[in-house]
Amino acid sequence: MELRQQIIARNEEQSALFCEASERLARAGFRSQHPTEIAVFKCMDGRLDFARITMTPNGVIQPFRNVGGTFNLGWPFLGEVLRGWVDYTVSRGRNRLIIATYHYSSSNPDWGCKGHNHDTKKACNAAHDLARQFEDVFGASTRVTHPIVVGIETDEDALILHGERDPELVYNVAQHLGDTDKEIRGFLRELYPSMLEQTLEDLLQLVVGNQFHVRETRRIGRKPIELDHAERVIAVGRGFDWLHMPNTALIIGPYDHKWPDAVETAGQIVLKNLTLGRIPERDGVLVLPSALSHDPVGSFGWNLGVEKARYLERVTLETLKERVPDLMPYVRHCSGVLEADTRRFHLLDQ
Numbered sequence: 001m002e003l004r005q006q007i008i009a010r011n012e013e014q015s016a017l018f019c020e021a022s023e024r025l026a027r028a029g030f031r032s033q034h035p036t037e038i039a040v041f042k043c044m045d046g047r048l049d050f051a052r053i054t055m056t057p058n059g060v061i062q063p064f065r066n067v068g069g070t071f072n073l074g075w076p077f078l079g080e081v082l083r084g085w086v087d088y089t090v091s092r093g094r095n096r097l098i099i100a101t102y103h104y105s106s107s108n109p110d111w112g113c114k115g116h117n118h119d120t121k122k123a124c125n126a127a128h129d130l131a132r133q134f135e136d137v138f139g140a141s142t143r144v145t146h147p148i149v150v151g152i153e154t155d156e157d158a159l160i161l162h163g164e165r166d167p168e169l170v171y172n173v174a175q176h177l178g179d180t181d182k183e184i185r186g187f188l189r190e191l192y193p194s195m196l197e198q199t200l201e202d203l204l205q206l207v208v209g210n211q212f213h214v215r216e217t218r219r220i221g222r223k224p225i226e227l228d229h230a231e232r233v234i235a236v237g238r239g240f241d242w243l244h245m246p247n248t249a250l251i252i253g254p255y256d257h258k259w260p261d262a263v264e265t266a267g268q269i270v271l272k273n274l275t276l277g278r279i280p281e282r283d284g285v286l287v288l289p290s291a292l293s294h295d296p297v298g299s300f301g302w303n304l305g306v307e308k309a310r311y312l313e314r315v316t317l318e319t320l321k322e323r324v325p326d327l328m329p330y331v332r333h334c335s336g337v338l339e340a341d342t343r344r345f346h347l348l349d350q
């Protein structure tokens with residue numbers, strides 16, 4: 001099956017699963033037990049699937065992606081999306097946990113973050129800058145919105161939690177695989193003295209899930225190819241939770257006016273994957289522009305999504321043509337709007 005068909009089939013399968021009764025109940029059950037709304041700000045790197053590595057049901061964590069996990073709350077489109085998310089959480093009477101992440105590989109620096117030229121310190125600092133910006137915007141006297149910094153070590157998908165007062169104070173899940181809930185709770189309290197009780201309990205759930213996932217990763221072992229880049233899909237826009245295919249797609253926000261630069265970076269990474277033979281030439285490369293719509297099909301909100309997907313497609317293809325021309329012979333594309341309630345990707349007329 002060609003890549004485009006594979007991805008469409010993947011969406012159909014994931015959408016059916018997302019809508020299935022037991023999945024809906026699992027999500028609702030998790031939400032009622034863990035009411036804190038969680039947003040994760042992360043790199044576009046295709047290996048970072050926060051829901052998977054914390055064993056959290058799909059659709060619970062709100063992801064935001066950009067090159068290197070670098071964001072600025074002054075960016076116009078990010079501000080708009082963030083405001084929508086915060087309004088939603090407030091309408092539900094829920095508090096917020098904001099996780100600013102960076103990533104690295106402990107076995108090979110080249111497998112680290114390309115968005116920061118494999119400089120982990122720089123990537124980590126960017127995450128701290130973002131967390132501080134969240135504090136400036138949302139305030140810190142009452143931690144109803146609590147930003148924290150978390151590293152992701154991609155060899156084992158282990159989380160490294162940084163203290164809110166002392167960033168050098170860390171809890172690396174890979175070094176605490178035998179800790180009990182009570183012990184983890186104690187460490188979290190040390191890291192986050194000002195964290196609200198419920199937020200801490202909901203963060204604990206993520207740590208316990210990650211502990212389980214890391215043990216599982218060690219048990220099965222992973223091949224080096226799976227640790228390095230092997231992405232062949234350039235996904236642009238929002239609503240890609242259904243992809244759930246580690247190391248397959250680079251996902252671009254796009255949240256600021258320089259988003260075509262991120263498209264170029266993604267294009268270069270995928271071209272390198274092709275030239276190094278990490279991905280098969282015959283399958284090609286897929287450009288996947290998507291808008292996310294919470295509105296019904298055919299409404300003006302939906303139609304705005306259609307126009308957005310068209311715009312993303314046009315600019316993405318123009319950018320790749322100009323800046324990464326060697327990639328063009330391999331590029332196929334399919335654009336669409338993701339229906340938020342069902343996660344069904346509705347293709348635009350080609």
Ligand SMILES: [Zn+2]
Nearest residue numbers: 043045113114
């Ligand atoms: Zn990265």
